[in-house]
Amino acid sequence: MRLNDCDPGFKHQIAAEPGGAGIRVCFGCAACSARCPVGANRPEYDPRRIIRAALLGQREEVLASPLIWLCSSCYTCGEVCPQGVRFTDVLTAIKNLAAREGHAPPSARITAELLAKQGRLLEITEFENEKRAELGLPPVEQRPSDFQSILGIAPQEQDAGEGA
Numbered sequence: 116m117r118l119n120d121c122d123p124g125f126k127h128q129i130a131a132e133p134g135g136a137g138i139r140v141c142f143g144c145a146a147c148s149a150r151c152p153v154g155a156n157r158p159e160y161d162p163r164r165i166i167r168a169a170l171l172g173q174r175e176e177v178l179a180s181p182l183i184w185l186c187s188s189c190y191t192c193g194e195v196c197p198q199g200v201r202f203t204d205v206l207t208a209i210k211n212l213a214a215r216e217g218h219a220p221p222s223a224r225i226t227a228e229l230l231a232k233q234g235r236l237l238e239i240t241e242f243e244n245e246k247r248a249e250l251g252l253p254p255v256e257q258r259p260s261d262f263q264s265i266l267g268i269a270p271q272e273q274d275a276g277e278g279a
């Protein structure tokens with residue numbers, strides 16, 4: 116690591132993101148790493164190493180790393196952190212920065228596109244609603260505008276004329 120390549124503002128950028136403020140109080144004890152179920156199976160995934168690299172300003176290494184997308188969001192790390200850091204949320208802040216800079220993996224991009232387009236990951240078709248009717252359940256409407264208004268994103272083209 117070359118100090119000249121480090122970005123001292125990176126930790127502040129993370130802290131300014133929703134959920135990212137916890138990075139300020141991490142003291143690198145590694146309790147999170149000791150209990151992480153993903154790290155237990157993938158030793159290259161280490162929460163403490165990620166947060167330490169972020170604190171050191173290794174911006175490009177952190178944002179471009181495929182490892183940051185391995186977290187299962189189980190929140191075990193937050194349960195054991197003596198500093199009350201919710202690493203899961205800090206990592207979400209990091210992933211949001213990474214996504215904005217084009218580092219999101221295809222699976223995350225496709226998931227986001229499906230949510231923006233239809234408000235859920237599974238498209239509800241006549242088939243699903245017929246099965247629901249057979250069970251005496253009401254039909255599920257496609258109302259992506261509900262989700263889009265929560266996120267504050269513009270309606271997709273095919274949804275633009277839909278009544279809420």
Ligand code: SF4
Binds near residue numbers: 140197
């Ligand atoms: S357990 Fe908390 S304080 Fe310790 S390294 Fe992990 S995030 Fe930092």
Ligand code: SF4
Binds near residue numbers: 147186189
């Ligand atoms: S939330 Fe992510 S980093 Fe934390 S323990 Fe679970 S898998 Fe590991």
